[in-house]
Ligand code: HEM
């Protein structure tokens with residue numbers, strides 16, 4: 072029961088983060104103010120996401136050079152790269168903020184290098200995030216199936232029903 076609740080909690084947070092990330096990748100569509108505030112909220116959600124998986128990070132981290140599967144090692148590397156790309160995107164964004172930081176009295180001069188770095192880090196984050204989601208695809212599909220359970224009988228149930236029908240005749 073506890074595990075089920077944790078799964079739903081993660082499913083909700085992951086879903087909200089995914090939608091927020093999609094909007095964050097299109098500042099021209101959302102406007103710069105929404106882009107900045109939403110991305111800052113996303114950064115807070117990401118810290119929550121990492122803390123919720125802290126046990127996994129510590130356990131696999133300890134086993135990294137000892138006994139573990141190559142799949143886990145590769146996933147650990149991917150998560151580390153995702154963390155770096157995401158952090159660079161947020162940090163460069165904050166350093167060139169034109170909406171959020173000026174409200175707090177901090178203004179930054181325009182910097183072309185920062186803008187370029189921000190865009191490239193954001194593109195890289197998107198690619199690695201795609202892989203991160205692909206790795207967890209069966210979990211995601213499983214959660215959606217629980218939301219909308221299939222009405223079609225399973226193959227075993229259909230076979231059992233057919234057998235019952237034969238016995239009756
Ligand atoms: C929009 C952003 C993200 C989405 C939609 C997302 C989605 C997911 C999903 C679906 C899972 C598996 C289910 C779960 O336990 O929650 C997961 C696990 C995990 N994510 Fe993310 N994630 C995102 C960003 C990140 C970032 C930036 C990191 C930084 C390191 C990260 C680290 C992890 C870790 C450590 C796990 C657990 C270990 C694993 O199975 O890989 N995620 N994430």
Ligand code: HEM
Pocket residue numbers: 092095096097098099103106107108110111113160161163164165166167168169171186189190193
């Ligand atoms: C995951 C988080 C983020 C993503 C994916 C992201 C993505 C992007 C992208 C793709 C652009 C280029 C838009 C274009 O060329 O049309 C951009 C521009 C910009 N972003 Fe972000 N961003 C994020 C976080 C932030 C944060 C936290 C801030 C500030 C608090 C910020 C501030 C800006 C600014 C000021 C621009 C305009 C720069 C320019 O004119 O080239 N971003 N962002």
